[in-house]
Amino acid sequence: MIDKINKFKDLQKKLNAYRYFFWLMNWDQETEMPKMGLDFQLSNYQILMEEAYKLETDKEYTDLLEELYLNKDTLDDDLKVEIKHLYKSYQIIKVVPKNEYLEYDMLIQGASPIWANAKKNNDFALWSETLEKIVQFQRKLTKYLETDDKKGYDILLDFYEDDMTVEEYDEFFDQLRTQLVPFVLEKTAKKRKINRKFSNKIFDINKQKELSDYLLDVLHFDKNRGLLKTSVHPFTSGLASVDTRITTAYHENDLLSNIFSVVHETGHAIYEQQNDKRFDGTNLHGGASMGIHESQSRLYENMIARSYEFISTHFQKIAELFPKQFKNVSVDEFYRFVNKTERSLIRIEADELTYPLHIMVRYELEKGLISGKIKVKDLPKKWNQLMYRYLKIKPKTDSEGVLQDIHWAGGSFGYFPTYALGTAYAAQIYHKMDQDINIKKQIKENRIDNINEWLKEHIHKYGASKTPKEIMLIATNEPFFASYYVNYLKDKYKDL
Amino acid sequence: MIDKINKFKDLQKKLNAYRYFFWLMNWDQETEMPKMGLDFQLSNYQILMEEAYKLETDKEYTDLLEELYLNKDTLDDDLKVEIKHLYKSYQIIKVVPKNEYLEYDMLIQGASPIWANAKKNNDFALWSETLEKIVQFQRKLTKYLETDDKKGYDILLDFYEDDMTVEEYDEFFDQLRTQLVPFVLEKTAKKRKINRKFSNKIFDINKQKELSDYLLDVLHFDKNRGLLKTSVHPFTSGLASVDTRITTAYHENDLLSNIFSVVHETGHAIYEQQNDKRFDGTNLHGGASMGIHESQSRLYENMIARSYEFISTHFQKIAELFPKQFKNVSVDEFYRFVNKTERSLIRIEADELTYPLHIMVRYELEKGLISGKIKVKDLPKKWNQLMYRYLKIKPKTDSEGVLQDIHWAGGSFGYFPTYALGTAYAAQIYHKMDQDINIKKQIKENRIDNINEWLKEHIHKYGASKTPKEIMLIATNEPFFASYYVNYLKDKYKDL
Numbered sequence: 001m002i003d004k005i006n007k008f009k010d011l012q013k014k015l016n017a018y019r020y021f022f023w024l025m026n027w028d029q030e031t032e033m034p035k036m037g038l039d040f041q042l043s044n045y046q047i048l049m050e051e052a053y054k055l056e057t058d059k060e061y062t063d064l065l066e067e068l069y070l071n072k073d074t075l076d077d078d079l080k081v082e083i084k085h086l087y088k089s090y091q092i093i094k095v096v097p098k099n100e101y102l103e104y105d106m107l108i109q110g111a112s113p114i115w116a117n118a119k120k121n122n123d124f125a126l127w128s129e130t131l132e133k134i135v136q137f138q139r140k141l142t143k144y145l146e147t148d149d150k151k152g153y154d155i156l157l158d159f160y161e162d163d164m165t166v167e168e169y170d171e172f173f174d175q176l177r178t179q180l181v182p183f184v185l186e187k188t189a190k191k192r193k194i195n196r197k198f199s200n201k202i203f204d205i206n207k208q209k210e211l212s213d214y215l216l217d218v219l220h221f222d223k224n225r226g227l228l229k230t231s232v233h234p235f236t237s238g239l240a241s242v243d244t245r246i247t248t249a250y251h252e253n254d255l256l257s258n259i260f261s262v263v264h265e266t267g268h269a270i271y272e273q274q275n276d277k278r279f280d281g282t283n284l285h286g287g288a289s290m291g292i293h294e295s296q297s298r299l300y301e302n303m304i305a306r307s308y309e310f311i312s313t314h315f316q317k318i319a320e321l322f323p324k325q326f327k328n329v330s331v332d333e334f335y336r337f338v339n340k341t342e343r344s345l346i347r348i349e350a351d352e353l354t355y356p357l358h359i360m361v362r363y364e365l366e367k368g369l370i371s372g373k374i375k376v377k378d379l380p381k382k383w384n385q386l387m388y389r390y391l392k393i394k395p396k397t398d399s400e401g402v403l404q405d406i407h408w409a410g411g412s413f414g415y416f417p418t419y420a421l422g423t424a425y426a427a428q429i430y431h432k433m434d435q436d437i438n439i440k441k442q443i444k445e446n447r448i449d450n451i452n453e454w455l456k457e458h459i460h461k462y463g464a465s466k467t468p469k470e471i472m473l474i475a476t477n478e479p480f481f482a483s484y485y486v487n488y489l490k491d492k493y494k495d496l
Numbered sequence: 497m498i499d500k501i502n503k504f505k506d507l508q509k510k511l512n513a514y515r516y517f518f519w520l521m522n523w524d525q526e527t528e529m530p531k532m533g534l535d536f537q538l539s540n541y542q543i544l545m546e547e548a549y550k551l552e553t554d555k556e557y558t559d560l561l562e563e564l565y566l567n568k569d570t571l572d573d574d575l576k577v578e579i580k581h582l583y584k585s586y587q588i589i590k591v592v593p594k595n596e597y598l599e600y601d602m603l604i605q606g607a608s609p610i611w612a613n614a615k616k617n618n619d620f621a622l623w624s625e626t627l628e629k630i631v632q633f634q635r636k637l638t639k640y641l642e643t644d645d646k647k648g649y650d651i652l653l654d655f656y657e658d659d660m661t662v663e664e665y666d667e668f669f670d671q672l673r674t675q676l677v678p679f680v681l682e683k684t685a686k687k688r689k690i691n692r693k694f695s696n697k698i699f700d701i702n703k704q705k706e707l708s709d710y711l712l713d714v715l716h717f718d719k720n721r722g723l724l725k726t727s728v729h730p731f732t733s734g735l736a737s738v739d740t741r742i743t744t745a746y747h748e749n750d751l752l753s754n755i756f757s758v759v760h761e762t763g764h765a766i767y768e769q770q771n772d773k774r775f776d777g778t779n780l781h782g783g784a785s786m787g788i789h790e791s792q793s794r795l796y797e798n799m800i801a802r803s804y805e806f807i808s809t810h811f812q813k814i815a816e817l818f819p820k821q822f823k824n825v826s827v828d829e830f831y832r833f834v835n836k837t838e839r840s841l842i843r844i845e846a847d848e849l850t851y852p853l854h855i856m857v858r859y860e861l862e863k864g865l866i867s868g869k870i871k872v873k874d875l876p877k878k879w880n881q882l883m884y885r886y887l888k889i890k891p892k893t894d895s896e897g898v899l900q901d902i903h904w905a906g907g908s909f910g911y912f913p914t915y916a917l918g919t920a921y922a923a924q925i926y927h928k929m930d931q932d933i934n935i936k937k938q939i940k941e942n943r944i945d946n947i948n949e950w951l952k953e954h955i956h957k958y959g960a961s962k963t964p965k966e967i968m969l970i971a972t973n974e975p976f977f978a979s980y981y982v983n984y985l986k987d988k989y990k991d992l
Binding site for chain 2: 013014016017018020021024025028032033034035036037039040041043044045047048051206222223224225226227229239240242243244245280281
């Protein structure tokens with residue numbers, strides 16, 4: 001058995017090395033690759049992707065995987081969880097015919113520029129054909145993978161959040177629908193007065209970059225083990241605690257967008273930088289699930305950086321960088337501006353209170369697309385209907401509607417609901433952490449490192465070696481309850 | 497035979513795909529990788545390097561290569577040259593034992609940070625052990641590869657410049673020693689008055705970046721097929737006409753360093769962007785040789801961008817970006833400043849006239865290291881002696897002496913002499929092109945595109961499908977003569 005384990009580990013290391021290069025290639029493509037270099041990059045990617053696929057489907061490797069899976073209870077803890085993860089992904093390779101798998105992979109590799117172009121030109125028709133192919137593959141995939149217990153969208157949901165089902169998500173979103181949506185609509189019923197002190201101002205990009213750098217230091221992002229760059233859509237990317245990369249996007253007319261993108265992605269990054277180093281490069285590096293990962297980014301973004309304590313502590317630095325723009329602006333005004341809430345169209349710009357409603361729109365659309373009840377061609381119309389149902393507003397263009405998100409271009413169906421779930425996890429985690437270390441005191445004393453340390457010990461160090469349900473138990477001593485989230489939001493926004 | 501050719505081409509494509517990833521990894525390492533990510537990157541590199549090595553030494557591949565080499569005269573022109581190139585590199589793999597080859601490769605992958613650290617700390621001892629290993633491998637390599645016709649340093653010289661030998665280089669450098677060195681020493685005998693108008697000035701990095709961007713456009717660098725970034729040491733990097741990347745380094749107290757780095761690397765890049773697209777990703781992409789490549793970067797840097805016509809055409813833009821620094825500076829003053837010549841320590845900052853003397857120092861040291869007449873431990877002393885012999889100056893520290901260049905850390909022995917040779921090629925090419933299109937007129941009318949076009953037709957489009965000797969004949973209708981270079985320098989500098 002020892003020999004088999006060692007042989008398996010060797011093969012897995014080789015696969016992980018390919019994964020490293022695919023990661024690097026993707027990072028390059030998203031952050032700097034010259035436009036005309038795409039086809040050349042893809043042609044090289046395709047060749048090595050086939051090499052990796054060959055290795056992954058080689059009988060020697062799959063026999064070992066099957067055998068180790070059968071004997072998983074005899075393995076050490078790390079290997080046992082790793083085998084479980086790998087066996088899950090292996091199911092896809094096992095059931096999807098090779099040509100379909102590789103064809104889909106190439107489709108996804110080339111999809112994001114097509115989506116970006118459609119969004120830029122506000123033309124859903126430029127995108128619908130590719131999206132249709134992606135959806136059809138996802139539907140086919142659920143057919144290939146279905147069992148007596150698990151069918152359809154449940155299968156996709158489980159990829160992003162272990163053991164989560166339509167039933168559980170429906171219950172979660174029902175709670176939000178009954179307890180939160182009326183509150184949100186009431187709070188956002190009156191169109192807010194626009195604070196003229198912040199509109200129509202220009203914030204120099206180089207000064208914004210200086211502020212990003214300051215925020216990285218405040219949050220104790222480790223620059224020797226990571227970097228910040230720009231891309232169209234901010235994201236976090238990495239396969240090891242020693243190399244965790246994040247991006248942001250700068251907009252001259254919007255200071256907050258960059259501030260909270262940087263904090264959000266830094267939240268993701270600190271999670272990965274604080275993973276136990278022994279997980280580097282393996283599939284135990286990363287987060288317990290997308291939801292747990294998002295809980296961390298949201299915790300830093302909303303609960304730390306949008307708190308009065310954070311805003312008041314760092315107000316002086318911001319005002320120094322933009323003295324003209326902050327002339328006659330008080331801390332209280334800036335705090336209220338940072339937490340302003342309104343019905344808006346763009347998810348990534350949505351405020352903390354209305355955000356889950358954006359996710360409910362996407363969740364219902366994905367459920368319909370995968371079940372077949374919604375057709376790709378009807379998406380723009382359906383999108384607009386749902387936006388009206390929950391937020392009582394309608395997009396004027398598809399660019400600010402159905403074309404706004406990159407996720408479907410990456411083949412991610414079942415991912416969106418984890419955003420809302422993750423934010424809800426965050427509220428419960430915050431509640432517990434606050435009992436231990438008085439979070440607002442830490443923020444006021446500019447000791448985010450103490451918050452990082454608590455999260456490291458209770459969540460981060462475990463990487464992907466625990467399930468989300470295990471992590472919630474470890475971190476909060478109880479299972480997940482949506483009520484923490486509803487209470488947190490009502491409490492924060494009742495007087496704002 | 498057709499089947500064998502196709503099989504060979506398939507295998508070669510796979511090897512080229514690995515090469516693409518090694519290229520990307522190296523680009524990442526040099527331009528942005530977080531410091532602590534190095535070991536993780538190297539561990540992944542090592543695994544895929546072994547995969548590529550396996551493929552390259554696989555009997556199926558090497559048998560095909562040997563057979564195609566034997567039958568090279570029956571192949572089409574592209575394939576014939578490609579096979580010749582590959583056969584030449586294959587000799588290394590053929591004769592060097594696998595463990596030595598892979599060990600050396602890992603040594604080189606990790607060497608550049610060690611060198612950088614030694615340079616930063618001005619401590620040759622931190623570097624000498626690694627350098628010693630590299631030199632020993634190079635010496636061993638020449639033993640492995642030696643034939644009746646070719647021995648020692650000749651073998652290394654030939655890697656960078658087809659068919660060049662110690663004998664030919666000695667003759668070339670002798671001409672410079674007798675005809676140029678006395679002229680240079682005479683021109684630089686008097687310590688020049690420092691022009692106070694340019695010293696002690698600060699040039700904002702963001703403004704310098706704006707100027708870089710302007711220069712890329714002036715030179716018609718294609719931004720859709722390339723990009724400019726920063727690194728410690730400027731370089732050009734790419735495997736295809738559709739993706740050619742360059743770097744520069746910014747120094748707040750030095751405007752010229754960035755200007756001429758950008759132009760220099762753009763010269764390299766335009767060569768590669770103008771390669772025939774059919775060579776993309778193959779070993780026929782690139783330049784005919786290091787010398788021919790350098791001839792292009794030097795032509796753009798020295799002969800175009802340091803010309804009176806270029807300086808006067810773009811002076812206004814520069815003065816607009818730095819109005820305070822250029823107050824009361826005339827075009828003529830700036831032109832003389834740009835072409836100031838003096839005995840200096842750092843090769844990459846050396847002026848056009850003294851530059852070849854820096855190369856003579858390195859040529860003699862490499863010759864001695866490879867023959868065994870010079871020991872690594874004696875390098876700092878020898879370096880300083882030769883600097884005094886040719887330039888009559890001595891470095892005060894090893895950082896500005898023997899530690900200044902990255903090349904040996906990359907295992908490049910035989911590369912340096914191509915810099916001087918390339919500059920000499922450039923003079924001859926310039927002479928011929930000027931007869932066809934009146935270069936100064938093109939520069940004055942801001943039509944660098946016409947210069948690019950001439951170079952594309954006479955040199956660039958051929959990529960690496962011709963030898964340097966063939967390229968000189970195609971471009972200038974005669975073999976190489978050093979006299980063009982000597983005459984060019986004497987003519988330009990006699991009145992400056």
